[in-house]
Amino acid sequence: MAKAQKETPLSKQYNQIKAKYPGALLLFRVGDFYETFGEDAIRASKILGIVLTRRNNGGAHEELAGFPHHSLDNYLPKLVRAGERVAICDQLEDPAAAKGIVKRGVTELVTPGVSLNDNVLDVRKNNYLAAVHIGGDNLFGVAFLDISTGEFMTAQGNAAYVDKMLQGFTPAEVLFCKRSKQEFNQLFGGKYHTFQLEDWCFGYDYGYEQLTSHFQTTTLKGFGIENLPLGIIAAGVILHYLRETEHKEVSHIGRVTRLEEEKYVWLDRFTIRNLELVYPQQEGGVPLIQILDQTVTPMGARLLRKWMVLPLKEKIPIEERLNTVEHFLGNPELHEAMMQCLKHIGDLERLISKVAVRRINPRELVQLKKSLKQIGPIKELLIKLGEMELGKKTSVFARSILNKYIDQLNPCSLLADKIELEIREDAPVLSNQGRMINSGVDPELDELHAISYEGKDYLLKLQNREIERTGIGSLKIAYNRVFGYYLEVTHSHRDKVPADWIRKQTLVNAERYITPELKEYEEKILNAEDRISAIEFRIFSELVQTASEYVGTIQQNATVISTLDTLSSFAIVARKNKYVKPAISDGKELDIRDGRHPVIEQQLAVGEAYVPNDLFLDDASQQIIIITGPNMAGKSALLRQTALIVLMAQMGCYVPAKSATVGIVDKVFTRVGASDNLSRGESTFMVEMTETASILNNLSDRSLVLMDEIGRGTSTYDGVSIAWAITEYLHNQLECRPKTLFATHYHELNQLADDFPRIKNFNVAVKEVDNKVIFLRKLKPGGSAHSFGIHVAQIAGMPQPIVLRASEIMQHLEKDHVTEAHKTKVKEIPKNNYQLSIFEPADPRLEELKEKLSLLDVNTLSPIEALLKLNEFQKLVRK
Numbered sequence: 047m048a049k050a051q052k053e054t055p056l057s058k059q060y061n062q063i064k065a066k067y068p069g070a071l072l073l074f075r076v077g078d079f080y081e082t083f084g085e086d087a088i089r090a091s092k093i094l095g096i097v098l099t100r101r102n103n104g105g106a107h108e109e110l111a112g113f114p115h116h117s118l119d120n121y122l123p124k125l126v127r128a129g130e131r132v133a134i135c136d137q138l139e140d141p142a143a144a145k146g147i148v149k150r151g152v153t154e155l156v157t158p159g160v161s162l163n164d165n166v167l168d169v170r171k172n173n174y175l176a177a178v179h180i181g182g183d184n185l186f187g188v189a190f191l192d193i194s195t196g197e198f199m200t201a202q203g204n205a206a207y208v209d210k211m212l213q214g215f216t217p218a219e220v221l222f223c224k225r226s227k228q229e230f231n232q233l234f235g236g237k238y239h240t241f242q243l244e245d246w247c248f249g250y251d252y253g254y255e256q257l258t259s260h261f262q263t264t265t266l267k268g269f270g271i272e273n274l275p276l277g278i279i280a281a282g283v284i285l286h287y288l289r290e291t292e293h294k295e296v297s298h299i300g301r302v303t304r305l306e307e308e309k310y311v312w313l314d315r316f317t318i319r320n321l322e323l324v325y326p327q328q329e330g331g332v333p334l335i336q337i338l339d340q341t342v343t344p345m346g347a348r349l350l351r352k353w354m355v356l357p358l359k360e361k362i363p364i365e366e367r368l369n370t371v372e373h374f375l376g377n378p379e380l381h382e383a384m385m386q387c388l389k390h391i392g393d394l395e396r397l398i399s400k401v402a403v404r405r406i407n408p409r410e411l412v413q414l415k416k417s418l419k420q421i422g423p424i425k426e427l428l429i430k431l432g433e434m435e436l437g438k439k440t441s442v443f444a445r446s447i448l449n450k451y452i453d454q455l456n457p458c459s460l461l462a463d464k465i466e467l468e469i470r471e472d473a474p475v476l477s478n479q480g481r482m483i484n485s486g487v488d489p490e491l492d493e494l495h496a497i498s499y500e501g502k503d504y505l506l507k508l509q510n511r512e513i514e515r516t517g518i519g520s521l522k523i524a525y526n527r528v529f530g531y532y533l534e535v536t537h538s539h540r541d542k543v544p545a546d547w548i549r550k551q552t553l554v555n556a557e558r559y560i561t562p563e564l565k566e567y568e569e570k571i572l573n574a575e576d577r578i579s580a581i582e583f584r585i586f587s588e589l590v591q592t593a594s595e596y597v598g599t600i601q602q603n604a605t606v607i608s609t610l611d612t613l614s615s616f617a618i619v620a621r622k623n624k625y626v627k628p629a630i631s632d633g634k635e636l637d638i639r640d641g642r643h644p645v646i647e648q649q650l651a652v653g654e655a656y657v658p659n660d661l662f663l664d665d666a667s668q669q670i671i672i673i674t675g676p677n678m679a680g681k682s683a684l685l686r687q688t689a690l691i692v693l694m695a696q697m698g699c700y701v702p703a704k705s706a707t708v709g710i711v712d713k714v715f716t717r718v719g720a721s722d723n724l725s726r727g728e729s730t731f732m733v734e735m736t737e738t739a740s741i742l743n744n745l746s747d748r749s750l751v752l753m754d755e756i757g758r759g760t761s762t763y764d765g766v767s768i769a770w771a772i773t774e775y776l777h778n779q780l781e782c783r784p785k786t787l788f789a790t791h792y793h794e795l796n797q798l799a800d801d802f803p804r805i806k807n808f809n810v811a812v813k814e815v816d817n818k819v820i821f822l823r824k825l826k827p828g829g830s831a832h833s834f835g836i837h838v839a840q841i842a843g844m845p846q847p848i849v850l851r852a853s854e855i856m857q858h859l860e861k862d863h864v865t866e867a868h869k870t871k872v873k874e875i876p877k878n879n880y881q882l883s884i885f886e887p888a889d890p891r892l893e894e895l896k897e898k899l900s901l902l903d904v905n906t907l908s909p910i911e912a913l914l915k916l917n918e919f920q921k922l923v924r925k
Contacts, residue, residue: 055147063135063152070133070155071125073118077141080121080134081112093128094121122156123165129239131157155291158239159219160193162396162405167194169393170347176217177283178208178234179248179276180226187276189302190215191284195348195395196298196402196601198284200277201305205233206314206740211305212238213315214355216324221283223248243283250275253282257302260285270304277304298402298597311357311696312713312744316737320716321689322645323354332645334690338699340618342385344393345604346611353612357696359712359748364630366447367613367698372627373448374617377434381617384427388611391417394604401593408473408482408586414593414600415465421457421603424610428452454606456599461592468589480575483582491581497574504567505531516542523564531568532558616699623648625700628691633709634748635664636692636785640704643687644694647702657823658704661688665747665783668806670776672796673789673825675810680823681789682718684810685752688787689714692750711750711785715741718754742775749784751776755791766792777802796829895922 053061056076060083064072071089073080082090087109091098099110113121118134125132134156138149156163159175167173172192179187186208189200201211212220212234222230224242246252257266257278266272271281281302288296318324322333335354341347358364374381392413400406401414432448473482485492509523518539525531529550535543536556547559619625623644640658647656661684662668673681691701695708717737734756741751756769769792776786783804788795799807807829902915 059147059150063133063150067131067133067152067155070131072133072135072152074135075115075137075150076112078115079112080115080118081110084109087111089130090125093130094124096121119163119165122163126156126158126161126163126166129158131155131241152292154293157219157241157291159217160288160291160293162194162400162403164396167396169344169396171351172197172215172348174215174217175219175221175284175287176212176215176238177221177280177287178212178230179279179283180223180229181276185276187274187278187280188212189277189280189284190217191288191299193288193293193296193299194399195604196300196399197395198281198299198302199305200271200274200281200302201307202274202276202280203307206744207307209234210312210314210318213318214313215352221287241287243287247283247286248279250279252286253279256282256285260296260299261301266302269302271302274304293403295403297594298399298601300598300601309358309360311359311693311711313355313357313693314715314740314744316740317689317714317716318355320718321686321693321714323693324351332649334645334694337623337644337648338615338619338694340615341611342389342614343391343607343611345395345608346388346615348395349608350612350615353697357693358698359696359710361630361632361710364696364698367616368627368630368700370447370610370613371616371620371698371700373431374614375621377431378621380427380431380434381614384424384610385614385618387420387424387427388607388614391420391607394600394607398593398597398600398604401590402597404590406590406593407475408469408477409475411465411469411586411589411593412471412473415462415469418458418462418600418603421455421607422459424607425452425455425457428455451606451610454602456603458596458599458603461596464592465589468585477586478579478583480579480582483585487585488581491578491585494574494578494581498571498578505564505571508564508567509533516544518542525568529558529560530572531564532560533564534558613698616697620700623702625702626705628695628701628703628706628708630695631707631709633664634783634785635662635707635709636688636711636750637662637705637707638688638691638703639706641687641691641706642702643683644690644702646683646687659684659687659823659825661787661825663750663785663787664709665785665804667804669783669804670773670786670788670802671806671808672773672798672829673787673808673810674791674793674796674829676812680810682754683823684825685716685718685754685787685789689716689750689752710748712748713744713746714750714752715744716752716754717741717756718752738772742772745776745779745782745784747782747784749782751784751786753786754789756788766794769795770798773798773805774802777805793829799829891922895919898922 060072060074063074071082071086073082075081087098088111090096091109091111094111094113096111096113100107101110122132122134132155133152134154135150136153138151141148156166157175159173161167161173173194174190174192176191177187177189181187181202184204185202186205187200187202188208188211189198190211191198201207217238220234220238220240221243222240223245225245227242230240254266258264261269266278271277285296288294313321313323319327322331324333324335326333335351338354339347339350341350358367374384394414394417397406397410397414397417400410406414428448428451432452468483468487470482470484483491485495505523509521512533513519513521516539518535520536520539522534523531524534532550533547534556535558540557543557543559547561549557549559551558638659638661641661642656642658650656657680661671663671673684675681687702691703691706692708692711693714694701695706696711717734738753738756741753745751753772756765756772769788769790773786773788773795776784777798796807799805806827808825808827809829811824811826898919904912907915
């Protein structure tokens with residue numbers, strides 16, 4: 047509401063509130079509407095598709111757009127998803143009781159990263175707010191918070207590590223320092239909704255005080271982050287931002303955890319993207335998570351997403367997950383029973399967070415109770431599962447894993463029983479309208495219920511009595527907010543109205559009356575209903591307070607349930623897709639037998655089977671495999687399936703193979719596909735080299751490196767040289783021997799196997815039948831000498847003249863084998879006159895035609911035979 051020539055009390059109030067939230071779109075409550083003004087109105091009308099109007103405000107024209115207050119849950123998500131920060135300004139007192147202008151204030155500032163609104167949130171994804179602090183010496187702090195679940199994490203590391211964290215957690219909003227805007231945008235910008243804060247928020251002492259004050263501790267040693275100064279700053283910024291956005295009830299944020307780089311497999315942002323773990327690269331594509339996600343609870347779905355980008359690299363916790371999956375698979379009946387229990391559990395994490403911030407409604411409290419009621423049966427099933435494992439080789443280990451889950455689950459029976467006792471099963475969404483508390487909870491409430499219900503019965507009796515007394519058959523008792531209860535009589539019966547009735551209103555067709563008796567019962571009923579609402583709200587509030595004492599316990603339940611749900615999902619997928627349990631080794635070998643691509647095999651046509659492949663890599667005999675073969679033969683799929691099998695194994699998931707031994711991998715690097723970043727002036731080849739440089743500068747002894755067509759973005763000679771040098775470098779590293787798969791069309795690289803002991807040549811086999819290429823998709827020892835690119839071009843629908851010309855040029859090049867030593871041969875390639883003779887073709891079919899014509903003796907042919915031959919030749923040409 048821009049300042050007009052004459053400021054009204056309402057506009058003055060609006061301007062004062064708006065000044066406190068610059069940049070935020072202010073929803074200003076006026077009566078039954080949320081209104082926006084000026085620039086806010088213009089933005090809101092475009093995003094929401096609502097009418098933009100103008101009004102004259104003291105001589106100045108002012109834009110105006112609004113919507114009914116009860117539609118907030120429909121409109122707010124649209125504003126937030128559009129990247130808007132929305133300040134919700136409510137009336138803080140009853141307008142009927144207010145003297146002068148109604149007191150108003152911002153009750154919540156909703157941003158993309160800070161929201162508790164169910165319509166804004168995705169139940170199967172976390173909604174992270176991130177903060178990034180840029181320190182010196184290429185060190186950064188980063189923190190993540192999902193206020194809807196209370197999950198709070200922090201870490202510090204170099205730019206690549208922070209970039210990987212941001213890529214993996216995909217925060218809805220990122221906070222950073224105004225002073226570091228240029229550096230932030232250069233390193234991480236363009237991918238997230240961001241908000242800039244002042245310099246003073248990014249101080250170590252301030253951040254430390256924010257955290258210790260919130261957690262009510264004197265140090266941060268208990269959280270394992272005492273020695274992460276930059277991480278402490280980032281985490282402190284997040285707590286500061288919560289206060290700035292009017293989120294003061296945050297007791298459900300009970301701890302901050304350290305994201306330990308040494309615990310998780312390094313997946314840089316290129317690898318997460320190239321392997322399509324969480325998101326597909328192309329529209330309509332299928333990421334790995336879509337295959338593995340069979341979770342039935344929102345917490346399980348969110349945990350699986352986290353495991354996807356944070357695979358483990360410690361043997362014991364990986365084997366704990368794998369053994370739990372094995373127990374589920376070995377006891378299908380118990381597993382199915384547990385699945386049925388899990389299906390009845392709601393979003394425990396977000397429900398208990400709503401309790402903590404006092405935003406839970408009666409219906410959600412019933413959902414919380416129903417979820418808690420499933421904890422006991424799940425504990426019993428886990429105990430039975432442990433008993434079933436007795437006598438098996440893994441029984442001791444099994445009991446220790448299962449006992450850990452059993453001990454951590456708490457049914458919270460007292461709370462669940464209290465909710466069941468006090469809250470009606472059909473409780474409403476709103477907590478201030480009554481009809482949510484059971485009978486027998488409060489004697490006064492029961493008495494008021496009786497008055498309310500019996501009073502309404504009495505009104506019906508009164509109506510029948512007055513009908514009998516007056517003879518007015520159409521008489522009825524009704525109610526409205528203006529007059530309360532009244533007797534309504536049509537004009538045709540007006541002469542029958544008794545003298546003791548008091549007329550209140552005349553309508554076109556009727557008269558309305560009241561009686562002293564009717565007013566007395568009205569007052570009793572209305573007072574009872576007001577009192578009922580007050581008592582029920584008090585009982586509900588006390589119940590929410592009781593539930594808030596269980597926040598930590600229920601959060602622990604949610605953690606265990608999400609883990610069981612995710613591992614159960616792995617068991618379902620393993621059973622359905624015939625996956626096997628991988629052997630996790632401390633060695634450095636990777637031995638996969640009959641490995642398959644988990645995504646591609648699910649997309650094959652009915653009846654078509656995926657061709658499995660063996661693969662072996664280690665650091666002693668077969669460190670680097672150079673894979674050659676035609677386009678479309680399956681080289682890229684083989685690379686990706688190898689990485690996916692390793693990552694699935696280290697997530698604790700069974701894998702698509704006949705058997706797999708996985709020596710712990712600590713870093714997975716991929717360089718596949720072609721892309722550019724023209725907005726930053728980076729060509730396809732520049733992006734390729736940047737990604738490759740990132741790999742070579744971050745190698746370790748347990749790295750898995752997947753390279754696909756390195757050097758194809760530049761000239762043949764530059765490309766071969768770069769690919770050759772990279773392969774030599776990977777082989778000759780003194781500090782480490784990273785396991786490497788190198789798919790290439792540069793057949794010259796096959797020569798490297800002759801000179802380097804740990805480099806081996808393999809090819810993806812094809813078969814030529816009748817001048818057609820059949821892709822066998824089988825990996826075999828030895829290099830390949832052909833790429834069959836022209837055949838692929840023909841399959842893709844390339845115009846025939848281009849295919850013929852390409853074949854002619856290729857024949858010449860292969861004949862003379864153009865190399866650096868005799869480039870001049872390129873000049874001898876026959877010039878294309880675009881009128882190829884059918885007698886000197888490059889197309890094999892025309893060669894066959896030429897041969898048949900040369901053997902034909904036209905002097906001995908009858909006319910009929912000549913026509914038959916001509917028909918035969920025509921079919922050959924058209925084939």
